[in-house]
Amino acid sequence: MSKPGADLAIETSGLVKVFGETRAVDGIDLAVPTGTVYGVLGPNGAGKTTAVKMLATLLRPDGGEARVFGHDVLREADAVRSRVSLTGQYASVDEDLTGMENLVLLGRLLGHRKPAARDRAAQLLAAFGLSEAAGKQVKHYSGGMRRRIDIAASILNTPDLLFLDEPTTGLDPRSRNQVWDIVRAVVSQGATVLLTTQYLDEADQLASRIAVIDRGQVIAEGTKGELKASVGAGSVHVRLRHAHQRPEAERLLAQHLSAQVQLDHDPVALTARVGLAGNGDGATEQAARALHELSSAGITVDNFSLGQPSLDEVFLALTDRPATRPDDPNDDARGQAGSGGPTRKEGAAA
Amino acid sequence: MSTAPTTDTRPARAAGDDELAPVTVESLAAVLIAKERPPRPSAWSTSLAFGWRAVLKIKHVPEQLFDVTAFPIMMVLMYTYLFGGALAGSTTDYLQFLLPGILVMSVVMITMYTGVAVNTDIEKGVFDRFRTLPIWRPSAMVGYLLGDVLRYAMASAVMLTVGLILGFRPHGGVVGVLAGIALLMVFSFSFSWIWTMFGLLLRSEKSVMGVSMMVLFPLTFLSNIFVDPKTMPGWLQAFVNNSPVTHLSSAVRDLMDGGWPGVEIAWSLGWSGLLVLVFGTITMRLYNRK
Numbered sequence: 298m299s300k301p302g303a304d305l306a307i308e309t310s311g312l313v314k315v316f317g318e319t320r321a322v323d324g325i326d327l328a329v330p331t332g333t334v335y336g337v338l339g340p341n342g343a344g345k346t347t348a349v350k351m352l353a354t355l356l357r358p359d360g361g362e363a364r365v366f367g368h369d370v371l372r373e374a375d376a377v378r379s380r381v382s383l384t385g386q387y388a389s390v391d392e393d394l395t396g397m398e399n400l401v402l403l404g405r406l407l408g409h410r411k412p413a414a415r416d417r418a419a420q421l422l423a424a425f426g427l428s429e430a431a432g433k434q435v436k437h438y439s440g441g442m443r444r445r446i447d448i449a450a451s452i453l454n455t456p457d458l459l460f461l462d463e464p465t466t467g468l469d470p471r472s473r474n475q476v477w478d479i480v481r482a483v484v485s486q487g488a489t490v491l492l493t494t495q496y497l498d499e500a501d502q503l504a505s506r507i508a509v510i511d512r513g514q515v516i517a518e519g520t521k522g523e524l525k526a527s528v529g530a531g532s533v534h535v536r537l538r539h540a541h542q543r544p545e546a547e548r549l550l551a552q553h554l555s556a557q558v559q560l561d562h563d564p565v566a567l568t569a570r571v572g573l574a575g576n577g578d579g580a581t582e583q584a585a586r587a588l589h590e591l592s593s594a595g596i597t598v599d600n601f602s603l604g605q606p607s608l609d610e611v612f613l614a615l616t617d618r619p620a621t622r623p624d625d626p627n628d629d630a631r632g633q634a635g636s637g638g639p640t641r642k643e644g645a646a647a
Numbered sequence: 648m649s650t651a652p653t654t655d656t657r658p659a660r661a662a663g664d665d666e667l668a669p670v671t672v673e674s675l676a677a678v679l680i681a682k683e684r685p686p687r688p689s690a691w692s693t694s695l696a697f698g699w700r701a702v703l704k705i706k707h708v709p710e711q712l713f714d715v716t717a718f719p720i721m722m723v724l725m726y727t728y729l730f731g732g733a734l735a736g737s738t739t740d741y742l743q744f745l746l747p748g749i750l751v752m753s754v755v756m757i758t759m760y761t762g763v764a765v766n767t768d769i770e771k772g773v774f775d776r777f778r779t780l781p782i783w784r785p786s787a788m789v790g791y792l793l794g795d796v797l798r799y800a801m802a803s804a805v806m807l808t809v810g811l812i813l814g815f816r817p818h819g820g821v822v823g824v825l826a827g828i829a830l831l832m833v834f835s836f837s838f839s840w841i842w843t844m845f846g847l848l849l850r851s852e853k854s855v856m857g858v859s860m861m862v863l864f865p866l867t868f869l870s871n872i873f874v875d876p877k878t879m880p881g882w883l884q885a886f887v888n889n890s891p892v893t894h895l896s897s898a899v900r901d902l903m904d905g906g907w908p909g910v911e912i913a914w915s916l917g918w919s920g921l922l923v924l925v926f927g928t929i930t931m932r933l934y935n936r937k
Contacts, residue, residue: 353779357936379687379781389776393704402703405696406780408685424674434707445670450776455679475670482675 306331306366306458306489307352313360314347314513321347323513324361329491329506331366331457334484336504337493338611344513345493346386349460352491353383365458382456384447386463392436396427396446399435400453407454421449425479441472448479458489465499477502497611509615517615524611532604533569533584538597540564546596553587565599690783697790702797714760715802719753723809726873734874739814746810747827747900748872753806754799754835755867755892759859761795761839765846766855778934785931792839799835803828819905827902830915834895837919840926847933872896891918 307329314322322344329335339345350356352363354374362369368376383389390399397418404414422431425445430438435446444464451459461480465473480503484490494500500507500521507524509517517524533554537546543565550569551558558569569587571580584603591598688696705711726749731738765788768774777787807815807824817824842859849855869883870892876884887893891914898911 350775353775355775355778375781378779381779383775383779385772385775387772389772391700391773392771393707394700398703402696402700403776403780405699406688406693406777406782408688408692410685413685421678424678425670452679454684479670479675482670483679486676486679488679 304331305329305364307335307364307491308367309348309352309361309363311361312348312351312358312363314344314351314356315359316347320513322351322358325510325513325515327508327515329489331489332484332487333506334480334490334492334504336500336507337491337510338495338497338500338507339493339510340495343510345510346462347513348510349383349462349491349493353381353460354378355383380457381460382451382454382458383460384451384462384464386466390435390443390446390450393434395432395434396422396438397431399446400450403450403453417453421453425449440468441475444468444472444476445479448476448483452483452488455486456488458491459483461490461492463493463495466495473499509611511615531571531580533571533587534602534604535567535569535588535591535598536563536600537565537567538599542596543567545594546591549590549594549596550587553590554583571603687781690786693782693786694789694793697787698793698797699790701791701794705794705798712798712801714757715798716805718757719750719802719806720809722749722753723806723813727813730873742810742813742815744900745873746806746815747903748870748896750803750806750810750827751831751892751896751899752867752870752872754802754831755838755895756863757799757802758795758835758839759842759856759863761791762842762846762855762859763852765791765843766849766852769847784935785927788840788843788930788934791843792836795839796832796836799832800828803831817903817905819903823903823905827899830902830912831895831899834891834915834919837922838891840923840930843930844926844933847930866890866892870896891915891922894918 305328307327309325309327312322312325312327313320325344325348327335337345337348347356351358352365352370354370354377357371364370365377366380368380370377390396391402394402400418400421401411401414404417405411409417419428419431422428425448427442427445427449430442435443438446448461448464464480465476468476477499480490480492490503492500492503504521506520507518508515509524533550535546535550537543543560547558547560547567550567554569554571558567560567571583580603584601588598588601723746726745727738727742730745731741735741735744774787807828819827841862842855845855845858849858869887870890871887872892876887876893879887894911894914895918898908898915901908901911
């Protein structure tokens with residue numbers, strides 16, 4: 298391990314990929330330490346998948362350099378391939394084959410003899426709770442089951458570096474939590490994980506460092522704490538009983554949260570970002586105090602919630618413009634800053 | 648960070664997940680602890696594994712064997728009874744001449760499905776995984792073709808059976824027939840690399856079919872499969888006599904008839920080598936860039 302950068306799982310400098318007129322990846326520098334989960338956060342079309350594909354030797358970079366465990370992804374592709382594994386955005390398994398057949402096939406491709414491949418496949422299926430579905434074709438699997446078989450395939454030979462490209466997009470909350478548990482277990486065994494996601498809460502749950510990508514470029518990079526400090530801790534969403542009290546509520550929230558307040562389309566709803574207060578109070582304390590002020594002023598609050606900042610809010614804070622692009626028809630499923638509710642939308646699969 | 652969403656508008660989880668047991672960290676750890684890695688597999692064993700994948704696909708969708716069963720039967724019956732009386736005076740006499748040729752024609756035509764299969768398969772997510780494996784690069788493609796050779800062998804068996812029922816009597820016996828089929832398999836395997844190339848090159852299944860027809864119809868009809876080239880105009884003879892399909896069908900016909908057509912066999916194998924060299928190379932360049 299005398300190679301430069303061998304203590305880093307991934308090291309890129311000025312990585313570029315151009316598709317026609319589009320600079321999908323436009324000069325990305327990354328340094329991913331081994332043994333951690335590194336989050337790459339960005340909206341659809343930001344260049345996350347393209348970057349992952351270059352790192353996994355699926356795409357040739359048009360410029361810059363990328364090293365995985367010190368091996369150049371172009372010149373030493375085979376050395377890189379022997380240490381990484383990829384779980385794509387869509388299931389990277391053969392849908393026409395059964396779960397068992399998929400794992401046995403991969404086991405054989407990785408050099409196991411057939412009996413050993415069968416043992417390993419059975420062991421993985423059991424560990425992932427898929428023993429009963431072992432003989433079913435993967436196309437009949439549910440979304441959560443597909444993710445599991447996909448990740449099982451990725452750790453057939455315990456990889457040193459696992460690429461997880463939007464592993465929970467389109468999953469229901471319970472399946473998503475289970476994927477998170479699996480990722481934590483993989484990392485606890487010493488593997489490095491590069492996770493791409495559109496969801497801030499997912500990056501927050503799993504990653505120790507996060508890079509925010511937009512239009513093929515890294516626009517922010519740092520630990521979770523650093524990122525949050527620049528973005529704010531979250532948002533308070535309030536629904537009033539009476540619409541005529543909204544101007545008064547807006548004034549009070551702005552005063553006590555010292556942040557801008559957004560008026561939603563809904564005439565009784567408003568949203569305020571909670572920053573880190575000067576006195577060091579966290580988001581909960583600030584929100585509680587603000588709500589107390591509202592009720593003291595005689596304003597009836599029907600419902601409130603405290604949520605993490607959405608990806609859109611992160612983008613607003615970092616770039617002063619929303620992640621939503623007017624020219625992207627897929628965006629209505631995502632990024633409705635301040636519309637209340639949880640910070641992620643289901644089924645926004647690319 | 649303190650988050651307490653009081654509302655949850657996320658849709659309920661899919662009903663199909665109900666029976667899924669949670670994955671425990673302990674069970675996963677036990678799986679992950681197995682760090683031992685087998686040695687890098689040989690090119691042959693990975694190609695065989697991909698061939699096994701092709702066989703599994705046939706097992707799950709047996710309907711796809713239609714083109715190697717019904718189509719060849721149709722070819723034999725159609726051409727025997729359509730041309731037999733006119734060209735050779737009787738259908739049985741014509742069958743002696745036609746069957747080895749129609750065998751070559753059908754199998755060479757069936758090879759085009761390789762291109763269609765590659766074209767639809769390559770877009771699937773699983774190929775991203777295959778291409779990140781540390782294995783001999785062409786093995787996915789070779790595996791395809793090994794699976795296809797099995798299909799070609801089935802088509803040959805079906806056609807020979809129909810031919811024998813209709814009165815085809817090969818003088819070369821079992822050995823001659825098997826030698827003929829073996830040569831046909833080698834050529835078809837090599838010829839299929841044209842289709843893997845088009846499968847990777849063209850954007851849709853339909854265009855692959857279109858191009859395949861454009862190549863296959865002239866190549867198979869402009870040969871000595873149906874009639875002796877002596878009656879053709881000189882310029883056409885020049886093409887027909889040098890076509891790889893003519894060399895192959897002459898070789899197969901002679902082998903099944905009990906002869907040993909050394910020159911024609913050499914031509915067929917030479918063409919096979921050239922096809923692999925040219926189209927195999929292009930295929931792998933496209934595969935690596937895809």
